[in-house]
Amino acid sequence: MSLSSYVPWAEKHKPRSIAEIKEIVGDADYVDKFISWLKGWRPGEKAALLYGPPGVGKTLLVEVAAKELGYELFQLNASDARTESMLRRLVGQSSKSVSLYSSKGKLVFLDEIDGLYGAEETGAVKTIVELIKESRVPIVMAANDPWDPKLRALREVAIMIEFKRLKVYSIIKHLKKICLREGITADEKALKIIAELAEGDMRSAVNDLQATAQGKKRLSVNDVSWLRARNRQYQAFDVLRMIFVSKRCDDARNVINSSLLDYESLMLWLDENLPRQYTDPEELAKAYYYLARADIFLGRMKRGQRWELLRHVIDFMTAGVAMAKIHPYKFTKYGFPQKLLLMAKAKDMRAKRESVCEKVASKCHLSRRKASTEMIPFLHVIFETPGLVKRDISRWLELDESMEDFLKKQG
Template identity: 30%
Template sequence: MKWVEKYAPKSLGDVLGNTKLKAQIESWAKEWVRGESQPPLLLVGPPGVGKTTMAHLVGDEYFSETIEVNASDKRSYDIIKRSVGESAQTQSLFQDGKKLIIIDEVDGISGRDDRGGSRAINEIIKNAKQPVILMANDPYSKNIATIKRNATVLKFTKIRSNSLNAQLKRICQKEGIDYDPDTLVKLSKQSNGDLRSAITTLQAIVDDNKITQENLDVVSEKNIKQNVFDTLRTILKSKNPEHVKDAMNTDGEPQFLIELLAENIPREYENVAEIARAYEMISLADVNLGRAFRTQDYTYWKYAFLFMGRGVADAKAETYKKFVPYKNSTVYSRLSKSKKNRNLMRDVTQKMSRKLHTSPKQLEAHIPYYSVLFEDNEVAYDLKEYFKLTDDEVKLFRSRKIPASVGKKREKELQKQQKEHEKQLQERLKKQKEQEKLAKLNLQETIDEKEDEIKSNEKAIDTEDEIIEDQNLLDISDIPTIKKPKEEEIKNETVVIEEEPEEEKKDKKPKSKQTTLFDF
């Protein structure tokens, strides 16, 4: 039987290390037992510190049933929802009381290969009616960023080498093994706080119920990758070159470590000259990293690690005996924010360009002027409505939201203007109808006048025709006769014919032949 299983803790009291966290977990479990729902727990810390063991012991002592799922095996949205979602919503069929849901290695979910896995876990823990404990090894993993917001995070620390050494001694005594105390001390330090690894190695080096230094040397030292924050702490706290060299065996990216050091050097170092030397070492490390990437010659990496490791550690004259809360690099968050602002700028300028018929590139230069306009709430609301901007897009121009009262006021004004406009429109329609009616009346009067005039003209024409007919019907007796003269008168006298006036001549038609007295 493996000693890891044989000497596993049987109760919460037997668990080594993290005493405060153990008390918090017990208090959380008791609240659930009393019927008070609690947010899920997220246990984070390196392997071998007792996260899984403690979760199972809590389930055994306080809950009726324990269901464990490894999130790195059950990855996709549908699988996680089917395997865990139903269990977190329903009571146990065979036992009374709550059942504990354990989801291990939630930081092993990949965003690309396990699409929807994190979303499924977030939905489960938000709607869970049963206690849920989640576990992760890397507290800074991006895969658990959203999960951390919906759970109570408990950060486990490595077990101290003294506690490990005491546990190894107890095991040797129970197994009746003759051991070398110095060998156990070395094994405890090499285990780097991993109790499970220390017990496994102890069982492997036992030979004839003896443990010696030679047996330990046969087993190669475990190549444990340092957490990048542990590496950061060692560089800033230690001046021992060997310790710094061992700490540089980290799983973090070199560029990320450089950013962490640049962020936390002023928090640890107090002397200005030390800070200047440390940043000079950071600069040289960055130069060598750039050469490695540019030339594809990765021998430059060792120089980069020397500068950022031993160089920064040696920049301080003495180690500082103080507690410093190290912080994550703000460079990436600023870059992310900058990218978000660039995308926001692009969306806003495109909307504005369609309204103003101006290129988005030119509008970017005018953003500061629009920011001044957006300071006034009412103007900001009008511009927002005109350009069809969202609340997030308005943040490009002003940090605070436009008060809701401004929108309500504008709506009332618009409604009032709309009513006035409708009233004016109705008045114009009424006037237009009156004008059309008046025009019809005038037109009818004109038509009547024209008809009367036509009738009068027709009467006049009829009268003229009657006059002409009357003239044509005159009696021939009314025509004067001409007496025939005697021959003597003709011979002796010359007849004088009176000429008519010129006007009468013009009125009469010319005769075709001139008539004289001789024609008679």
């Protein structure tokens, strides 16, 4: 596989102009509001605060607008510069100096400002307000949730521009373009499933499209069916964040009571995301110690049917993991547990195998067991070998496209 195949499609196929972005968002007015603010900004005027759910194009619009309108973009994740001294050093100079590379000057962009937490960040918010008032260049901020009380001072010195979740048909339209560029023939029902499960998040939709379609010539409904199983765990991201932000054992322990996750699934989510949240080796070692203890007690509970141990399992995986924290909570993008993804894919493959076995058993008057052990191995060989005979066999067995793909891949 070439190196180019590893390029994320969300990056490879992202809009490159303001016009392309407007084509995707349709009749939404937030693009025009931002461009109007940027073109008309003068020293002493308010900053802009772009807010809305992840994946709706806040960061993208700032990057594209800066390039198209001729600004030198200075971009910083606010949660990475949380002290007054860091902000003044990194942002202060940029907000007062002229650009050597652009006639329009600089555009300062502070992303994820709602990722600020703790006592240090109180001073950071105050510093950002001062920088906005002193700045000789436009300053843009972005947040998923701008209504946190600690951000009130920032709301008062900024115009609020809300980004809405993208409509399903807008996402489908963009996914069709990507499929066309990648040479993929996609079932519109499959694209609709991806778009609906994305819940207005274009980046998520494109990532799912790449995960299900890359390397294929056709995309069917069966190819995306495992996404539904994954999406049922969507609330896990909030559960993880609530555990990691907890400062008291009771708060962390109570999170699981309002969670859609069972304790075993939560353990998988924690195991996958601890290295993302805890970057300090001491924090990570302590967190994994408590998660390992939870796993030990879970095993004892299952083997001996000793359900009184469940409270210890929950204590270790919630309060124990939360109290391993040394440094203030930092906003982190979590990932889906690979084990659950593999299990969902394996379940999908088993379902396809059962469907093929049923077809073969019916036509050949065999049991499903014999069809599986005596006929399927030969069909694998036939379908991976070039030739026309497999077309006749497929027609006779009445196989659909997903069943043919299964036989080709498993050969």
